[in-house]
Amino acid sequence: MFNLFSLKGGLNNVEGFFCDGVNVGMKTNPANSGDSDIDGDVAFIRSSVPCDVTARFTSNKFQAAPIKHYQKYEEGFQTDFILMNAKNANAMTGEQGIKDIEDIFETLQEQYKVKNPIMSSTGVIGYRLNQEKITSAFSKFDYDAKNSDKAARSIMTTDSFKKELSFQIELDDGSSFNIAAICKGAGMINPAMATMLCFVTTDADIPKDDMEELLSEATEGSFNRISVDGDTSTNDTIMLLANKLSGAYHKEAFREALNKITFELAMMILKDGEGANKLVAFEVKGAKTEDEARTASIALSNSLLVKTALFGEDPNWGRIASTIGASGIDCDDSTLTIHYDNLLIYSNEQRELDKEREDKAYTIMKNSSFKVTCDLGLGNGNYTSYGCDLSYEYVKINAEYRT
Numbered sequence: 001m002f003n004l005f006s007l008k009g010g011l012n013n014v015e016g017f018f019c020d021g022v023n024v025g026m027k028t029n030p031a032n033s034g035d036s037d038i039d040g041d042v043a044f045i046r047s048s049v050p051c052d053v054t055a056r057f058t059s060n061k062f063q064a065a066p067i068k069h070y071q072k073y074e075e076g077f078q079t080d081f082i083l084m085n086a087k088n089a090n091a092m093t094g095e096q097g098i099k100d101i102e103d104i105f106e107t108l109q110e111q112y113k114v115k116n117p118i119m120s121s122t123g124v125i126g127y128r129l130n131q132e133k134i135t136s137a138f139s140k141f142d143y144d145a146k147n148s149d150k151a152a153r154s155i156m157t158t159d160s161f162k163k164e165l166s167f168q169i170e171l172d173d174g175s176s177f178n179i180a181a182i183c184k185g186a187g188m189i190n191p192a193m194a195t196m197l198c199f200v201t202t203d204a205d206i207p208k209d210d211m212e213e214l215l216s217e218a219t220e221g222s223f224n225r226i227s228v229d230g231d232t233s234t235n236d237t238i239m240l241l242a243n244k245l246s247g248a249y250h251k252e253a254f255r256e257a258l259n260k261i262t263f264e265l266a267m268m269i270l271k272d273g274e275g276a277n278k279l280v281a282f283e284v285k286g287a288k289t290e291d292e293a294r295t296a297s298i299a300l301s302n303s304l305l306v307k308t309a310l311f312g313e314d315p316n317w318g319r320i321a322s323t324i325g326a327s328g329i330d331c332d333d334s335t336l337t338i339h340y341d342n343l344l345i346y347s348n349e350q351r352e353l354d355k356e357r358e359d360k361a362y363t364i365m366k367n368s369s370f371k372v373t374c375d376l377g378l379g380n381g382n383y384t385s386y387g388c389d390l391s392y393e394y395v396k397i398n399a400e401y402r403t
Helices: 065-070 094-111 131-139 148-154 208-220 251-271 290-302 304-311 317-326 355-365 392-399
Strands: 002-006 017-022 042-057 078-085 118-121 163-171 176-184 197-202 237-242 279-287 337-340 343-346 369-375 381-388
Touching: 002 251, 017 148, 042 065, 042 131, 042 148, 042 197, 042 208, 065 094, 065 118, 078 094, 078 148, 078 197, 078 237, 094 118, 094 131, 118 237, 148 163, 148 176, 163 251, 176 251, 197 251, 208 237, 208 251, 251 279, 251 381, 279 290, 290 304, 290 317, 290 369, 290 381, 304 317, 304 381, 317 337, 317 343, 317 369, 337 355, 343 355
Parallel strands: 078 118, 197 237, 279 369
Antiparallel strands: 002 163, 017 042, 042 078, 042 237, 163 176, 176 197, 279 381, 337 343, 337 369
């Protein structure tokens, strides 16, 4: 029916989309990548034609000014330009934060005509944008560039590597379309929408209603299921833009491609979790309902005690069981089983770890990724979320975040 191929690079692969990133002096330290050049701190994505756009935003009640600015547009609006900046979240800045965005776009319009521009920001909360620095980027941008690498690096904050993906989908009739994305995220990651910034572009001829449906589905199956530290930021955004220039579309093919790109990016965020060493899947099954399975699974991926046990490679199943019990769902210690990968850690019949099983558990926990499966034995509810360990480095990074 269709074939999906991975492409090298990111946004540069999608017809009609252009992007670039520059440094205007907000990032002053060499890039985490080890390159001698300093990464950019202001970037753009533009389309040669107006795009349909749909987005999902943070569930945090204190939504940042860029989100409030987006929400001022009429429903169904089109855009051809996104401006992004790092180092400053423009959050908790009141009405003036929105006015600052409007002023920045007034300056942009004097130099480069855009339609319904969108802004997205990441960084420290509580400070107004430096308009002079941000607008200085407008004369530095190459508006015809296809530099996904620079754009992806420009939105990094505590990220240790850039995050970009791209796929081509070939249909049976010989037509094809591309989809690509860049995102950032390493800290303040909690499954409560999408705790990061993610921009997905496509030249598929996708109907707006399908964009809404499929983005919600993809977000729920990916970014909503990850946790680094249990904190939800004020700026979380995932945005899908479609300029339809390929003229090709197939709903199931697009669904698979979008689900794949968002899930793989979500796993990149976990692997890049601030100071993280391990990526762990928490499957809860046998719950009375899917909602109860979700509650318990997310509690496990958020638990600080579970995360520190993962860091210490300690097969302490008591922290797993205690977290499930504290989540408030229906559970029974006589029907519960816990596995690390395929190794039985706990059951009604084997409540204590003997030396042989404990040694095997240690071996599993030394892996960079593994799965914890908790079967409640009460029903058919099933849900899997994803988390990482919590290390000394996480505390160091966040203790020094503003410095």
